[in-house]
Amino acid sequence: MIKFEGVHKWFKKLHVLNGIDLHVKQGEVVVVCGPSGSGKSTLIRTINQLEPIEDGSLIVDGMDLRSKKTDINKLRAEVGFVFQQFNLYPHLSVIDNITLAPIKIRKSSKKEAQEQAMELLERVGLAVKRDAYPTQLSGGQQQRVAIARALAMKPRIMLFDEPTSALDPEMIGEVLSVMQDLASTGMTMVCVTHEMGFAREVSDRVVFMDHGVILEEAQPEEFFRNPQHDRAKQFLKQLLSPMH
């Protein structure tokens, strides 16, 4: 479904992605973790070409991201992206946030798009907020709307870039449970997150990155019980007891 082969990317002189090989199969849930500055956000942003790659090959849902023939807007319509800062459209109500792309890009009728949006809002537990505006919602609610907005395009892949990092602790759970729900439907998901509970319980595979390189790739049980790489050990230790 997503296949990185020898992918490189630079920001000026900084080598942010240094020879990435990664294969995500259909229906798989992959968690990407690593210290800040490790390149994990850049990695996930290359999948829908918010960051273009400079070397290697990247195939997403059968489309070659380095080919000039690939219609990038078409690819993006098939790939849902959830941001750390939610990025809802502040000038539109919740329902309009969700229906905008289905109506304008998928050419759904307004009625059809709204019915679908209500189903999604039902699913993320926010049907009562259909006419609210983003600024009237809590962070957790905004993120759940953002997930519903992405799902409204019926994507084949969902990408999550630190979806809970900007949230107050008591709101993290509501977002993770929506994501867990989604994983159980067989959605292909790539999540950059520090939520190790989510990684352990929901993901099929954990990818550990540092300095633009994938250092470790393992099943969650194995990764948490017996990390191979020193930096992974250190990272987990700090994550579990940040005071030391």
Added chain:
Amino acid sequence: MLKYNFDWSIVTSGKYFEWLVSGLKVTLELSVVGIVCAFILGLLIAVLRMSHFRPVRWIATAYLEFFRNTPLLVQIFFWYFGSYKVLPTVVNDWLNSTNFEFAAAAIALTIYTSAFIAEDIRSGILSIPKEQMEAARSAGFSYLRSMQYIILPQAVRITVPPLVNQFLNLAKNSSLAMSIGVMELTYQARQVESYTFKGFEAFTAATVVYLVLSVIITALMDLYNKKVLNPHRA
């Protein structure tokens, strides 16, 4: 002792009142045409100014600097006395059969004001966080569609206060159209003065009408801002 005999009746009824009303009508027409066209043109120039294609950006910048840095009166004279000289005779004949004064004034007002509006809208666009563009692009919108549905609607909301200023300027600047014979409000007030020597009354009337017109524009924009653009804000 004051020798001047005030006669307000000339501007509140009769023939001269009708002149002023007909002048107001032309002023309103010029203002509405100007505001609508200048807004659309300004929006276009603002987007072109932000194009990723350099030559387009240069052309838009040159347009902007040219038209906001030359006097409006000169521009009006150029369109009225200059522009038609380089046009074919057929076009000239057609222009003479129309209300060319009005068209020249409307074109000058539109272009002049659009340069200022473009800058206001551009700063509005720049104030929208880049993540909004990323969110739109991620959903599969092209650059222009992202602008249309997500960035511009937000930018225009922020731009409303400076836009009101530009609209007011345009309405007031329309008085310069009298210089090429457009029979708008100031022209008619001048006519009334010429016929009656009642300059105080004539221009007081014109002043009051411009003032009311400006207040109405401000109130309408305020209402639009509150009811249509930001219905969810207190």
